Amino acid sequence: xxxxxxxxxxxxxxxxxxxxxxxxxxxxxxxxxxxxxxxxxxxxxxxxxxxxxxxxxxxxxxxxxxxxxxxxxxxxxxxxxxxxxxxxxxxxxxxxxxxxxxxxxxxxxxxxxxxxxxxxxxxxxxxxxxxxxxxxxxxxxxxxxxxxxxxxxxxxxxxxxxxxxxxxxxxxxxxxxxxxxxxxxxxxxxxxxxxxxxxxxxxxxxxxxxxxxxxxxxxxxxxxxxxxxxxxxxxx
Amino acid sequence: xxxxxxxxxxxxxxxxxxxxxxxxxxxxxxxxxxxxxxxxxxxxxxxxxxxxxxxxxxxxxxxxxxxxxxxxxxxxxxxxxxxxxxxxxxxxxxxxxxxxxxxxxxxxxxxxxxxxxxxxxxxxxxxxxxxxxxxxxxxxxxxxxxxxxxxxxxxxxxxxxxxxxxxxxxxxxxxxxxxxxxxxxxxxxxxxxxxxxxxxxxxxxxxxxxxxxxxxxxxxxxxxxxxxxxxxxxxxxxxxxxxxxxxxxxxxxxxxxxxxxxxxxxxxxxxxxxxxxxxxxxxxxxxxxxxxxxxxxxxxxxxxxxxxxxxxxxxxxxxxxxxxxxxxxxxxxxxxxxxxxxxxxxxxxxxxxxxxxxxxxxxxxxxxxxxxxxxxxxxxxxxxxxxxxxxxxxxxxxxxxxxxxxxxxxxxxxxxxxxxxxxxxxxxxxxxxxxxxxxxxxxxxxxxxxxxxxxxxxxxxxxxxxxxxxxxxxxxxxxxxxxxxxxxxxxxxxxxxxxxxxxxxxxxxxxxxxxxxxxxxxxxxxxxxxxxxxxxxxxxxxxxxxxxxxxxxxxxxxxxxxxxxxxxxxxxxxxxxxxxxxxxxxxxxxxxxxxxxx
Numbered sequence: 101x102x103x104x105x106x107x108x109x110x111x112x113x114x115x116x117x118x119x120x121x122x123x124x125x126x127x128x129x130x131x132x133x134x135x136x137x138x139x140x141x142x143x144x145x146x147x148x149x150x151x152x153x154x155x156x157x158x159x160x161x162x163x164x165x166x167x168x169x170x171x172x173x174x175x176x177x178x179x180x181x182x183x184x185x186x187x188x189x190x191x192x193x194x195x196x197x198x199x200x201x202x203x204x205x206x207x208x209x210x211x212x213x214x215x216x217x218x219x220x221x222x223x224x225x226x227x228x229x230x231x232x233x234x235x236x237x238x239x240x241x242x243x244x245x246x247x248x249x250x251x252x253x254x255x256x257x258x259x260x261x262x263x264x265x266x267x268x269x270x271x272x273x274x275x276x277x278x279x280x281x282x283x284x285x286x287x288x289x290x291x292x293x294x295x296x297x298x299x300x301x302x303x304x305x306x307x308x309x310x311x312x313x314x315x316x317x318x319x320x321x322x323x324x325x326x327x328x329x330x331x332x333x334x335x336x
Numbered sequence: 337x338x339x340x341x342x343x344x345x346x347x348x349x350x351x352x353x354x355x356x357x358x359x360x361x362x363x364x365x366x367x368x369x370x371x372x373x374x375x376x377x378x379x380x381x382x383x384x385x386x387x388x389x390x391x392x393x394x395x396x397x398x399x400x401x402x403x404x405x406x407x408x409x410x411x412x413x414x415x416x417x418x419x420x421x422x423x424x425x426x427x428x429x430x431x432x433x434x435x436x437x438x439x440x441x442x443x444x445x446x447x448x449x450x451x452x453x454x455x456x457x458x459x460x461x462x463x464x465x466x467x468x469x470x471x472x473x474x475x476x477x478x479x480x481x482x483x484x485x486x487x488x489x490x491x492x493x494x495x496x497x498x499x500x501x502x503x504x505x506x507x508x509x510x511x512x513x514x515x516x517x518x519x520x521x522x523x524x525x526x527x528x529x530x531x532x533x534x535x536x537x538x539x540x541x542x543x544x545x546x547x548x549x550x551x552x553x554x555x556x557x558x559x560x561x562x563x564x565x566x567x568x569x570x571x572x573x574x575x576x577x578x579x580x581x582x583x584x585x586x587x588x589x590x591x592x593x594x595x596x597x598x599x600x601x602x603x604x605x606x607x608x609x610x611x612x613x614x615x616x617x618x619x620x621x622x623x624x625x626x627x628x629x630x631x632x633x634x635x636x637x638x639x640x641x642x643x644x645x646x647x648x649x650x651x652x653x654x655x656x657x658x659x660x661x662x663x664x665x666x667x668x669x670x671x672x673x674x675x676x677x678x679x680x681x682x683x684x685x686x687x688x689x690x691x692x693x694x695x696x697x698x699x700x701x702x703x704x705x706x707x708x709x710x711x712x713x714x715x716x717x718x719x720x721x722x723x724x725x726x727x728x729x730x731x732x733x734x735x736x737x738x739x740x741x742x743x744x745x746x747x748x749x750x751x752x753x754x755x756x757x758x759x760x761x762x763x764x765x766x767x768x769x770x771x772x773x774x775x776x777x778x779x780x781x782x783x784x785x786x787x788x789x790x791x792x793x794x795x796x797x798x799x800x801x802x803x804x805x806x807x808x809x810x811x812x813x814x815x816x817x818x819x820x821x822x823x824x825x826x827x828x829x830x831x832x833x834x835x836x837x838x839x840x841x842x843x844x845x846x847x848x849x850x851x852x853x854x855x856x857x858x859x860x861x862x863x864x865x866x867x868x869x870x871x872x873x874x875x876x877x878x879x880x881x882x883x884x885x886x887x888x889x890x891x892x893x894x895x896x897x898x899x900x901x902x903x904x905x906x907x908x909x910x911x912x913x914x915x916x917x918x919x920x921x922x923x924x925x926x927x928x929x930x931x932x933x934x
Contacts, residue, residue: 135775142770147654163778169768176767185396202778207788218798225806241799255782268686324780
């Protein structure tokens, strides 16, 4: 319960940076409706199209990470991916935690925390004597800055190696663009990877921070681009 | 013992005598993993090679590698691996076939132990195999060396050892195969391995044609042992290209005859000698392909055939129908551009995979390239896979050729599940239904929103400014002179103001006493000395010791005397005098404060 209240407070703090009516916000470029992505992902999941389902639901989860329906269907889609890969550990679908903030909310909350710390320090600068306010201000500011630093690292990693989802039924990964694989690494639809360098129609695939090889770019959707695809978008 | 009991005992003994089946099963208990191994041939003569083929099949994407255990007395070379996968009802299964060349170093029986694979909890293993190496086995005939030295390429005389590089076509089209043969001719024994330094082949795509071949040939009337390394070269640009010089280094056994051939004790000496020889560069003229290439020509040069295969002529809505195009023939198959495959009526299409198999056993590089595409129709009806067209240039007939397939109609039946279901996964977690109302708006980017970035930036600036301000203030408060000045300001602000107020409210005695205290405290702060409680003479001495002039000391004492007089005089006559004296005290203390500021 406390966690929910904390998250709600952070979300409220984050909403300070997003003033404006819903219509105005919708008009802003790059804003997407979580429900649209969620519905597209749910329909793809019902069709058995696990790749686009995971991509759409990951996009919806980024926008609205606390929505139970999004978390539930994303967990089911990920379980389907594991099943199609022939994973021997077929357990229950694990729904992600409801204590989460979207990237925009996280940035807003981190900035608000840092601003609160700065205000407390200003107050202590003109009211010398008390050690409580400087300590509290410094701690709040440090927490906000550290949080923002973590978010910046995440954003940098996303910019350099964007998160992507395999949408083709199977993608074969070659060790190098010009090489024929001796023992090809296969990726199944719905697998979540990160992308690296691109060369022609090929793109470098990374898992767990390591490059595993090169594959066709058309077989992958970037989560950032999930809103650009339609439900019938295929892979060439 | 009855006959029936004897029968049961015999059956039991037979079961006990058999090896446990689970330990020797080549398929796991769940049936998801299997492994088979085949040895061909299983009896060879010394110097020959046998091929061990290991095939692993696994449901899912996890396909383990099969480590071949070390075999004593046998050299093992991995000849190649072919992998395949299939998707059936959304499930993937993979097959891997690996070939090993086994080269025994001597006679005997070689036992290949069981090969084991494991994926998760599934395990499978092969039965042990045996390879018999014996002189009693009739050796297979060695592969003949094709092509003698062209006229003019033979060396003058009959040298003991020489090397030659030849090509089959000195004039070719772009991307047409040129077969380069590097041959080492020797009439003396070669000791150990031969070190080949391949020639430079700038402007060519290079593909080796298998391991070195051995044979014998007659050159200028002498028989030579010949070792040949064939290579397929494909020109990637036109004009005159040069194949550089190849170098061969080896050690030969030279026989030196004794000086006196009639001596019975004189035996011929065998002396090892290092030899380094090289080939001459070869020029190859590469012509561009003739004009008039048909539509869809993607640069394939050679002799090819197109085959087309569709998995099934019926499919269910929402399930994939797979089509495979196979291009097989001789030429550079690795660089063939895959033909376009499209379908009418498909909701989605996916390139499932592309694989290339190359056959390097002959003089011409051959192989096949497979291109798999899956089509998915969401609605029942028909799915028409459109004709596939492939064009190539045939250098033998010097013309372009093409081949097309017929269109294929796939009947799409209703989906097996009727209406799409969101689904239930193990554990009973039911999928949530679609939303009817709009949800929150947001961005998929992880970058900071502009407002948050601005707030964060201004917070950093404000924090830095607060830290600097606080530090400056603390530093000022730590300075003793500043501390004294601030205390003096407090006296001016509070004590003298209070004294003025009392003087105005007809309490001159209290006002003068308060002002006297303020003057003593203020003067003490100015000169950093404690004056309260000191006698007049002691005050003067203390102030002079701290740098006060006699005039200042006497002025302060006069002011104190005036204030004391007011403090002990009748109240009705002294109010204006008190105000006057307090004003004098304020002026003195103000002067002190200014002096302390400088």
